[in-house]
Amino acid sequence: MTTLDQLRPGQRAEVLRVAASTSLAQRLAEMGLLEGASVRMVRSAPLGDPIEIELEGCHLSIRRADARGVVLRDD
Amino acid sequence: MALASPPTATRPFRVAVLGNPNAGKSTLFNALTGLSQKIGNYPGVTVERKAGTLTGSDAAIELIDLPGTYSLAAHSPDEMVAVDFVLGHIEGEARPDALLVVADASNLERNLYLVTQLLEADLPVLIALNMVDVAEARGIKIDATALAQRIGVPIVATRADRGRGLPELRVALGRLVATRSVPRPTIAYVEPAALTAGVAALASGAAPAFARALGRPLHRVELLRTLVDVDGHAEERLLKQFDRATLAALLEPARTAAGAMVPLSAIEAQGRYRWIKQLTAGCIERPATPLPNWTDRIDGVLTHRVIGTLVFAGAMLLLFQAIFRWATPAMEAIGSSFKWLASTISAELPEGALTSLLVDGAIGGVGAVVVFLPQILLLFLFLGLLEDCGYMARAAFLMDRLMTHVGLSGKSFIPMLSGFACAVPAVMATRVIEDRRDRLVTILVTPLMTCSARLPVYAILIAGFVPARRVFGVLELPALTLLALYALGIVTAMACAFVFKRTLLRGPPPPFVLELPSYKWPSPRMLAAQLLDRAKAFLQRAGTVILAMSLVIWAAGYFPRDAAMAAGFNAERAAIRAHPAGSGADAIELDAIALAAIDAREAALHLEQSALGRCGHAVEPLFAPLGWDWRITVAALAAFPAREVVVSTLGTVFSLGHGVDEGSTDLRDALASAQRTDGSPLFTLPVALSVMVFFALCCQCGATIATIRRETQSWKLAWFTFGYMTVLAWVGAFATFKVAGWFVA
Numbered sequence: 166m167t168t169l170d171q172l173r174p175g176q177r178a179e180v181l182r183v184a185a186s187t188s189l190a191q192r193l194a195e196m197g198l199l200e201g202a203s204v205r206m207v208r209s210a211p212l213g214d215p216i217e218i219e220l221e222g223c224h225l226s227i228r229r230a231d232a233r234g235v236v237l238r239d240d
Numbered sequence: 241m242a243l244a245s246p247p248t249a250t251r252p253f254r255v256a257v258l259g260n261p262n263a264g265k266s267t268l269f270n271a272l273t274g275l276s277q278k279i280g281n282y283p284g285v286t287v288e289r290k291a292g293t294l295t296g297s298d299a300a301i302e303l304i305d306l307p308g309t310y311s312l313a314a315h316s317p318d319e320m321v322a323v324d325f326v327l328g329h330i331e332g333e334a335r336p337d338a339l340l341v342v343a344d345a346s347n348l349e350r351n352l353y354l355v356t357q358l359l360e361a362d363l364p365v366l367i368a369l370n371m372v373d374v375a376e377a378r379g380i381k382i383d384a385t386a387l388a389q390r391i392g393v394p395i396v397a398t399r400a401d402r403g404r405g406l407p408e409l410r411v412a413l414g415r416l417v418a419t420r421s422v423p424r425p426t427i428a429y430v431e432p433a434a435l436t437a438g439v440a441a442l443a444s445g446a447a448p449a450f451a452r453a454l455g456r457p458l459h460r461v462e463l464l465r466t467l468v469d470v471d472g473h474a475e476e477r478l479l480k481q482f483d484r485a486t487l488a489a490l491l492e493p494a495r496t497a498a499g500a501m502v503p504l505s506a507i508e509a510q511g512r513y514r515w516i517k518q519l520t521a522g523c524i525e526r527p528a529t530p531l532p533n534w535t536d537r538i539d540g541v542l543t544h545r546v547i548g549t550l551v552f553a554g555a556m557l558l559l560f561q562a563i564f565r566w567a568t569p570a571m572e573a574i575g576s577s578f579k580w581l582a583s584t585i586s587a588e589l590p591e592g593a594l595t596s597l598l599v600d601g602a603i604g605g606v607g608a609v610v611v612f613l614p615q616i617l618l619l620f621l622f623l624g625l626l627e628d629c630g631y632m633a634r635a636a637f638l639m640d641r642l643m644t645h646v647g648l649s650g651k652s653f654i655p656m657l658s659g660f661a662c663a664v665p666a667v668m669a670t671r672v673i674e675d676r677r678d679r680l681v682t683i684l685v686t687p688l689m690t691c692s693a694r695l696p697v698y699a700i701l702i703a704g705f706v707p708a709r710r711v712f713g714v715l716e717l718p719a720l721t722l723l724a725l726y727a728l729g730i731v732t733a734m735a736c737a738f739v740f741k742r743t744l745l746r747g748p749p750p751p752f753v754l755e756l757p758s759y760k761w762p763s764p765r766m767l768a769a770q771l772l773d774r775a776k777a778f779l780q781r782a783g784t785v786i787l788a789m790s791l792v793i794w795a796a797g798y799f800p801r802d803a804a805m806a807a808g809f810n811a812e813r814a815a816i817r818a819h820p821a822g823s824g825a826d827a828i829e830l831d832a833i834a835l836a837a838i839d840a841r842e843a844a845l846h847l848e849q850s851a852l853g854r855c856g857h858a859v860e861p862l863f864a865p866l867g868w869d870w871r872i873t874v875a876a877l878a879a880f881p882a883r884e885v886v887v888s889t890l891g892t893v894f895s896l897g898h899g900v901d902e903g904s905t906d907l908r909d910a911l912a913s914a915q916r917t918d919g920s921p922l923f924t925l926p927v928a929l930s931v932m933v934f935f936a937l938c939c940q941c942g943a944t945i946a947t948i949r950r951e952t953q954s955w956k957l958a959w960f961t962f963g964y965m966t967v968l969a970w971v972g973a974f975a976t977f978k979v980a981g982w983f984v985a
């Protein structure tokens with residue numbers, strides 16, 4: 166099972182599900198981080214955390230710990 | 241839900257302006273309302289209320305700019321206000337008559353999310369499709385006509401920063417007023433069954449109990465938010481009326497009726513995005529391969545591990561060099577015009593209380609502060625540039641990890657960085673921090689950041705007492721000292737945050753999601769308007785608070801005036817004049833020197849005997865360990881309401897001490913030549929450093945304390961901030977004085 170935090174910079178993948186039901190998960194869902202969405206890992210911050218992801222052309226920064234809750238489709 | 245009463249001749253049509261953050265909402269609002277804006281506050285909360293009259297339209301329309309929000313699921317006070325306003329739940333505010341939604345065309349699907357929620361508010365909606373130029377540059381083509389027809393609301397394409405599309409938008413707003421037609425989508429939203437069932441159960445079940453508790457009926461939108469949102473604002477409001485268990489029991493049947501295995505919030509998002517896909521299918525055309533994106537490339541550099549960090553540090557260094565170098569000519573010009581004014585007045589008017597009031601009190605006091613206008617504007621220009629081009633969010637991204645070490649998030653970094661300009665807007669900027677504890681900690685430590693009002697104090701003392709030596713070839717010691725003082729503020733703020741987050745306000749690091757908007761060319765017009773605002777505010781302060789304080793300090797330093805003492809000095813002078821040393825040039829000069837010495841002694845004695853002098857002497861022992869004499873003590877005390885007053889107080893105290901007729905506005909010389917009673921120079925390097933450190937750490941700003949009280953709704957926290965910073969300042973200044981003393985000796 167791959168999670169969002171494991172992607173390498175530049176790598177793209179499809180979201181399978183978001184495991185958390187926190188307010189953060191809700192905010193991410195509202196921004197389009199949903200089953201079937203395509204996300205790209207852009208880079209991680211100089212100190213390793215947080216990470217920058219691209220979602221439907223929009224760049225977001227989230228923490229690695231939260232990215233771990235986003236399960237990706239393996240292929 | 242009753243709709244608001246229709247607008248009449250006396251009440252203008254009210255249109256709320258909404259949109260995602262960074263969609264260009266403020267720019268559009270400013271362009272539509274011009275100079276007619278009124279800024280206030282919403283009752284009970286501390287969110288700024290901006291309203292203005294639509295210009296260039298026959299219809300009487302009032303626009304209200306609401307805080308940026310991604311969705312109606314409110315999690316921060318700002319979002320809460322936006323939602324409450326739309327639903328008419330704000331005390332004393334009628335429900336708006338229509339909504340103007342600003343949507344970013346380069347990111348349309350996500351921006352339509354908020355639109356889909358607002359379509360359920362039973363209000364006329366108009367969409368401003370903004371940033372069409374950015375979309376075009378990315379090769380995105382949008383068929384606005386078809387989209388407007390599908391959503392059932394008018395859409396106007398705009399480019400807010402250049403004023404494009406605004407005439408059309410005004411016309412569309414006028415038409416909206418005339419027709420008041422509510423949205424009629426041609427492709428209908430099929431709400432997920434779980435939500436429909438859940439809301440229906442809530443409406444027939446708990447809703448009456450909620451309505452009784454809140455004293456008003458609940459709109460369907462509010463029921464939906466209560467059902468769906470996790471730790472949302474709707475639930476929080478009910479938790480003020482019901483205890484947790486009762487509320488859970490009231491919500492239970494609705495959640496069962498919804499019967500979902502997946503969180504309802506995900507179901508809602510999925511449902512809405514499915515609809516958005518249907519609405520936009522065939523209306524949005526994207527290039528198969530995205531066009532090369534500048535933001536990505538720039539970010540590759542600016543958020544790079546090494547280069548990005550270097551660029552950040554370099555930018556900061558450049559700022560400090562600039563403040564010292566580039567501002568100088570303008571500052572000298574301002575300084576010499578005040579000097580000219582002072583000498584003209586003292587030449588024209590007879591010596592006495594009135595002349596002293598004008599020259600030493602008003603001109604000396606205000607002039608000493610106004611000189612710093614160029615430096616302060618440079619600082620605001622720099623911060624404005626960073627904000628406007630989109631770099632601030634990168635700074636938060638770069639700094640998040642470091643901030644987690646002290647228990648905060650990168651979001652706290654932006655308010656803290658704004659603290660470099662002024663703590664008042666910085667404390668207000670903490671509203672973007674959703675987590676209460678984080679927000680409070682950020683508020684408590686933000687006043688430690690070196691605000692622009694500290695700059696005058698630093699500038700005068702550094703210029704006077706730090707040798708202008710070059711180190712490492714290019715950097716100058718004064719600039720480095722300034723940098724060190726800024727660093728002191730930052731490090732102390734971090735240390736305090738660390739302590740507070742572990743003691744008073746313990747809690748885990750909160751969730752973090754931050755949008756990194758694409759880079760933009762800063763808009764010169766916006767920047768210029770901002771700078772003009774800042775300059776106006778600064779001069780207004782100089783003309784009111786600082787002038788008043790200067791006059792009070794002057795009066796306290798001038799009165800009471802002992803007539804007998806004055807007579808004694810007059811006799812001494814008369815004696816010299818009556819018996820000149822001789823008639824040669826040398827002799828005349830000798831007499832002049834003797835007279836000047838008498839003047840100076842008289843002035844110093846008057847000051848010492850004055851109310852101000854006595855007060856300074858009384859508290860001097862408290863500050864003597866810092867190396868201060870009573871004059872510095874007086875200046876520091878006078879600066880507690882507003883720290884920039886210290887410069888004018890120093891100006892008044894030391895120019896009074898120098899003899900009125902000299903009319904010295906050159907504070908730097910006055911300070912450098914100031915002596916202790918034993919004749920040794922007052923301002924040695926350790927003393928100057930101790931004063932600077934005190935000002936770096938002390939919360940001498942009535943406005944900040946008032947703002948903290950307003951933002952936290954707690955006097956306790958406001959006074960706590962004042963107290964802990966004052967203690968820190970004393971200890972820091974004491975340590976600095978001792979340590980610097982060893983080095984100098």
Ligand SMILES: Nc1nc2c(ncn2[C@@H]2O[C@H](COP(=O)(O)OP(=O)(O)O)[C@@H](O)[C@H]2O)c(=O)[nH]1
Binds near residue numbers: 262268308400629760
């Ligand atoms: N290129 C472009 N930039 C815009 C447009 N509208 C606003 N901006 C810029 O976008 C940035 C954010 O705008 P602002 O009004 O502060 O956004 P808000 O967060 O929605 O209030 C500013 O730098 C504006 O100058 C537009 O139509 N095109």
